[in-house]
Amino acid sequence: MSQRLVAAIDQGTTSTRCMVFDAAGTVLGSHQREHRQLLPRPGWVEHDAVEIWARVQEVVAGGLRNAGVDAADLAAVGIANQRETTVVWDPATGRPVHNALVWQDTRTEPLCAELAAGPGRDRFARDTGLPLASYFSGPKIRWLLDHVPGARERAERGELLFGTLDTWIIWNLTGGAVHVTDVTNASRTLLMNLRTLDWDEGALSAMGVPRAMLPEIRSSAEVYGRACGVLEGVPITAALGDQQAALFGQACFSAGEAKSTYGTGAFLMLNTGREPVPSAHGLLTTVGFRLGGEPAVYALEGSIANTGSLTRWLRDGLGVIGGAAEIETLARSVPDNGGLYLVPAFSGLFAPHWSPDARGILAGLTGFARHGHLARAVLEATAYQTREVMDAMALDSGLRLESLRVDGGMTANDLLMQMLADVLGVRIARPEMTETTCLGAAYAAGLAAGVWPDLDALRAGRRHGAAWTPEPGTGLGARQYRKYRKAVELAKGWLDEDDVIEGI
Numbered sequence: 472m473s474q475r476l477v478a479a480i481d482q483g484t485t486s487t488r489c490m491v492f493d494a495a496g497t498v499l500g501s502h503q504r505e506h507r508q509l510l511p512r513p514g515w516v517e518h519d520a521v522e523i524w525a526r527v528q529e530v531v532a533g534g535l536r537n538a539g540v541d542a543a544d545l546a547a548v549g550i551a552n553q554r555e556t557t558v559v560w561d562p563a564t565g566r567p568v569h570n571a572l573v574w575q576d577t578r579t580e581p582l583c584a585e586l587a588a589g590p591g592r593d594r595f596a597r598d599t600g601l602p603l604a605s606y607f608s609g610p611k612i613r614w615l616l617d618h619v620p621g622a623r624e625r626a627e628r629g630e631l632l633f634g635t636l637d638t639w640i641i642w643n644l645t646g647g648a649v650h651v652t653d654v655t656n657a658s659r660t661l662l663m664n665l666r667t668l669d670w671d672e673g674a675l676s677a678m679g680v681p682r683a684m685l686p687e688i689r690s691s692a693e694v695y696g697r698a699c700g701v702l703e704g705v706p707i708t709a710a711l712g713d714q715q716a717a718l719f720g721q722a723c724f725s726a727g728e729a730k731s732t733y734g735t736g737a738f739l740m741l742n743t744g745r746e747p748v749p750s751a752h753g754l755l756t757t758v759g760f761r762l763g764g765e766p767a768v769y770a771l772e773g774s775i776a777n778t779g780s781l782t783r784w785l786r787d788g789l790g791v792i793g794g795a796a797e798i799e800t801l802a803r804s805v806p807d808n809g810g811l812y813l814v815p816a817f818s819g820l821f822a823p824h825w826s827p828d829a830r831g832i833l834a835g836l837t838g839f840a841r842h843g844h845l846a847r848a849v850l851e852a853t854a855y856q857t858r859e860v861m862d863a864m865a866l867d868s869g870l871r872l873e874s875l876r877v878d879g880g881m882t883a884n885d886l887l888m889q890m891l892a893d894v895l896g897v898r899i900a901r902p903e904m905t906e907t908t909c910l911g912a913a914y915a916a917g918l919a920a921g922v923w924p925d926l927d928a929l930r931a932g933r934r935h936g937a938a939w940t941p942e943p944g945t946g947l948g949a950r951q952y953r954k955y956r957k958a959v960e961l962a963k964g965w966l967d968e969d970d971v972i973e974g975i
């Protein structure tokens with residue numbers, strides 16, 4: 472076997488997968504494993520980083536086995552990862568000092584509110600492109616330093632390291648030799664300056680995070696080091712936050728190209744080119760990718776916290792469905808939502824509202840409501856939330872999208888695809904290969920390793936799958952969107968101050 476194969480590891484919120492690609496972008500083999508969601512209190516979400524590292528090794532071994540190849544056949548490996556989720560560990564033992572705090576975790580809301588009331592409040596939006604919200608890594612690091620005994624002193628002495636999942640995986644893959652992050656992951660910490668692409672001293676001191684524990688920020692596609700163990704000798708040549716990896720995998724290389732990924736949450740991202748575009752309408756300014764020494768490419772993002780997680784909630788929380796695919800059958804068992812509107816503010820509302828004090832609401836309940844209506848309300852909530860961020864994007868960028876490229880686990884749902892077309896009023900395009908997160912990590916890794924010569928070669932390899940266009944008269948029009956927006960207003964401000972302190 473020639474060394475033209477590339478492996479990608481996608482470490483997501485609910486599962487980790489590995490895929491092996493050939494130079495035509497065809498998947499030769501893959502493997503996937505879920506990990507535990509630890510929910511110690513309402514609003515708190517944790518992962519065991521040691522368990523995740525074990526899953527990474529298992530899926531890599533399984534992916535290679537299913538592809539019928541060895542590590543020696545790989546030209547490179549690339550990593551895509553759930554962003555913001557925060558690990559702090561002791562490099563002497565390789566053990567985390569606490570479970571990882573997951574991006575959905577809301578425990579740092581009081582801290583964010585305190586910082587937002589302080590003198591440095593505007594610096595974060597101006598310098599990092601992000602609102603002060605519990606979503607991002609900075610407040611999570613601060614929480615760990617404040618709550619794990621002795622952690623702050625040890626971090627200041629450089630005896631503890633911080634990383635998002637890219638950093639944790641690269642550190643482990645290299646046997647503890649390499650402590651780096653990529654610029655897309657660093658852009659989600661509230662600690663990186665968007666223009667210098669380095670840690671921002673002002674943000675660090677306002678957040679109370681010592682620089683000694685932070686990884687070096689590198690580009691998204693370059694050689695970080697060589698792996699040992701399960702990927703013995705393979706160069707690690709890409710790391711991207713999973714949403715940026717999907718942007719790359721959808722070949723949104725030029726300004727004006729956009730994608731929306733539907734997994735646990737949904738993330739609409741628009742490539743805005745070589746200048747960061749500040750948002751006045753509740754979006755994030757973030758780094759899309761940076762290839763080696765080339766200038767960074769920026770993006771505007773609308774992050775939605777809960778979409779696919781609602782399907783999971785119907786399955787695991789309520790027992791309404793037995794498997795994710797059943798939500799479509801259940802939703803199709805009724806002609807419409809029966810007047811039900813679900814605002815899934817399980818972690819407050821992210822873009823474009825950034826309302827930490829909102830909580831979920833099921834509005835319009837009558838005795839007529841059945842499980843089928845709930846299934847529809849869940850799917851429609853994904854479409855309405857996308858509409859909110861798409862409208863904000865048009866205001867911020869002056870650009871009206873005519874077509875949206877979609878991907879992620881939830882796009883297997885054809886009914887949802889039609890709902891998106893109807894609610895957004897645009898063409899929805901699903902590629903043949905919907906695992907674009909893995910594909911993007913593989914593209915970036917393969918570019919750095921010379922498997923593909925340039926972006927044009929990647930663009931030419933894109934394979935179209937299916938498309939949906941708006942169908943008038945489906946009952947998903949202006950009136951339904953207005954009702955959803957009305958329900959959003961009811962969900963806001965639900966938490967009282969003492970609830971926030973209790974972390975509910």
Ligand SMILES: Nc1ncnc2c1ncn2[C@@H]1O[C@H](COP(=O)(O)OP(=O)(O)O)[C@@H](O)[C@H]1O
Binds near residue numbers: 778795798883
């Ligand atoms: N047919 C479906 N309809 C609706 N939701 C689905 C469907 N299939 C999977 N999902 C949801 O999509 C998510 C899985 O997508 P994935 O892209 O693997 O997510 P992540 O990367 O966030 O772990 C799960 O939350 C699951 O509940």
Ligand SMILES: O=P(O)(O)OC[C@H](O)CO
Binds near residue numbers: 574
């Ligand atoms: O792992 P996913 O696909 O749920 O994506 C999570 C995002 O990166 C959070 O910002």
